[in-house]
Amino acid sequence: xAVAGQRRRRKEERPGEIVxxxxxxxxxxxxxxxxxxxxxxRAGITKGTIYLYFPSKEDLFLATVREMNxxxxxNLAALTAAPQGSAMAILRTHFAFxxxxxxxxxxAREIMRMLLAEVSRFPDLADRWRAEVIGPAVDNxxxxxxxxxxxxxxxxxxxxxFPHLLFAPVIMACTWRLMFGDGHAxxxxxxxxxxxxxxxxxxxxxxxx
Amino acid sequence: xAVAGQRRRRKEERPGEIVxxxxxxxxxxxxxxxxxxxxxxRAGITKGTIYLYFPSKEDLFLATVREMNxxxxxNLAALTAAPQGSAMAILRTHFAFxxxxxxxxxxAREIMRMLLAEVSRFPDLADRWRAEVIGPAVDNxxxxxxxxxxxxxxxxxxxxxFPHLLFAPVIMACTWRLMFGDGHAxxxxxxxxxxxxxxxxxxxxxxxx
DNA sequence: TACTAATAACTGACCAGGCAGTCAATAAGG
DNA sequence: CCTTATTGACTGCCTGGTCAGTTATTAGTA
Numbered sequence: 286x287a288v289a290g291q292r293r294r295r296k297e298e299r300p301g302e303i304v305x306x307x308x309x310x311x312x313x314x315x316x317x318x319x320x321x322x323x324x325x326x327r328a329g330i331t332k333g334t335i336y337l338y339f340p341s342k343e344d345l346f347l348a349t350v351r352e353m354n355x356x357x358x359x360n361l362a363a364l365t366a367a368p369q370g371s372a373m374a375i376l377r378t379h380f381a382f383x384x385x386x387x388x389x390x391x392x393a394r395e396i397m398r399m400l401l402a403e404v405s406r407f408p409d410l411a412d413r414w415r416a417e418v419i420g421p422a423v424d425n426x427x428x429x430x431x432x433x434x435x436x437x438x439x440x441x442x443x444x445x446x447f448p449h450l451l452f453a454p455v456i457m458a459c460t461w462r463l464m465f466g467d468g469h470a471x472x473x474x475x476x477x478x479x480x481x482x483x484x485x486x487x488x489x490x491x492x493x494x
Numbered sequence: 495x496a497v498a499g500q501r502r503r504r505k506e507e508r509p510g511e512i513v514x515x516x517x518x519x520x521x522x523x524x525x526x527x528x529x530x531x532x533x534x535x536r537a538g539i540t541k542g543t544i545y546l547y548f549p550s551k552e553d554l555f556l557a558t559v560r561e562m563n564x565x566x567x568x569n570l571a572a573l574t575a576a577p578q579g580s581a582m583a584i585l586r587t588h589f590a591f592x593x594x595x596x597x598x599x600x601x602a603r604e605i606m607r608m609l610l611a612e613v614s615r616f617p618d619l620a621d622r623w624r625a626e627v628i629g630p631a632v633d634n635x636x637x638x639x640x641x642x643x644x645x646x647x648x649x650x651x652x653x654x655x656f657p658h659l660l661f662a663p664v665i666m667a668c669t670w671r672l673m674f675g676d677g678h679a680x681x682x683x684x685x686x687x688x689x690x691x692x693x694x695x696x697x698x699x700x701x702x703x
Numbered sequence: 704t705a706c707t708a709a710t711a712a713c714t715g716a717c718c719a720g721g722c723a724g725t726c727a728a729t730a731a732g733g
Numbered sequence: 734c735c736t737t738a739t740t741g742a743c744t745g746c747c748t749g750g751t752c753a754g755t756t757a758t759t760a761g762t763a
Contacts, residue, residue, distance in 0.1 A: 292714075292756065294711080314526075316524075333750090334712080342749065402524060402610065403524075465620055476652070545724070
């Protein structure tokens with residue numbers, strides 16, 4: 286938010302500032318209800334300036350979602366190393382990381398809300414998201430489950446076909462918080478610990494097998 | 495969708511038909527992007543008639559969400575009977591039911607989308623939904639878990655504090671389908687079976703305890 | 704250093720179209 | 734023929750998008 290009054294030329298910083306402001310407005314009100322004048326005001330500029338950098342409201346929205354997704358896609362890459370050691374230990378650190386980045390980070394949550402709300406208007410957005418973020422995440426998780434099974438640490442379960450079952454509590458916490466606000470947030474260490482505990486017992490090879 | 499041409503007076507049926515049409519339009523486009531002319535056209539009437547029965551677009555939206563929620567709230571009541579027999583058996587029938595009504599029923603899914611998308615515009619909507627639908631569902635689930643623990647069938651787990659952990663795969667399937675469309679739907683019998691299997695092993699009292 | 708010219712980032716006033724909400728006129732039905 | 738459900742044309746506001754003009758900044762000149 287620039288100081289009012291003085292006019293400045295800042296070709297380099299503008300796009301980022303506009304996207305940042307747009308994210309806040311789109312997350313709050315949704316695509317249709319967001320006014321570009323409000324976005325401009327939040328970025329400390331006027332509506333005309335937005336059109337110097339983005340050809341239309343739709344393009345601004347697409348750019349915003351893509352930009353906000355970038356860190357998720359990048360962080361994901363760090364998780365695809367070849368597994369070694371206890372599979373359960375890998376899952377522990379994996380989910381600790383995922384909670385940090387999907388439940389506690391407001392941006393990731395709001396992206397989910399925006400995508401859910403606007404899929405009908407931007408159909409390819411969800412497809413891209415699946416291809417670039419969610420798909421790899423699922424594959425990654427599946428790899429760890431397989432590794433655990435091969436290693437004799439886990440029994441064979443549907444989690445191999447549907448790693449989503451393991452991931453589900455993350456989405457639940459995410460959705461809960463989106464729906465009922467930070468005040469009723471569900472997570473915290475106890476929730477994660479409970480998730481991991483149930484998962485461990487659910488996956489573990491039985492004592493007598 | 496009435497036949498075009500003839501004009502009819504149907505005071506009794508109108509509100510229901512309008513709400514039905516409004517649901518389709520709101521679910522498709524969201525609150526802000528929905529045009530009352532489109533709702534009217536879908537209901538086979540004109541915009542003016544809507545205002546005979548609903549004072550504003552916002553009121554129509556509220557009525558729509560409330561109306562679509564009614565079956566969920568009613569069905570829920572059937573599940574609150576005093577538990578008896580195997581706790582796991584109760585959970586099985588419970589989740590079979592819930593999948594039918596939250597994942598396979600398009601309406602329930604779309605309601606979730608609408609609520610998620612419009613919470614910032616209708617803050618009390620989510621609160622009411624929590625108080626009347628979700629809250630009781632969570633309590634109900636918690637009761638079953640407690641019953642299983644008291645009965646010695648389940649070990650004490652975080653599922654007592656967070657029944658959400660058990661419910662999470664439902665939300666996951668729901669969200670997945672909302673996001674990626676029926677074509678990529680995740681559910682089916684295998685998913686539910688896998689969910690139940692992991693849950694059973696996760697909750698079960700260990701062999702040697 | 705000071706002054707000028709050229710460039711282009713930025714503004715703000717302005718349309719044009721769209722849509723929520725209104726109401727006098729119309730016609731269905733008893 | 735009287736009541737009232739329904740219509741559809743109308744209004745006023747709102748907002749995405751435009752563009753001629755303004756001004757910060759840089760390059761060039763003395």
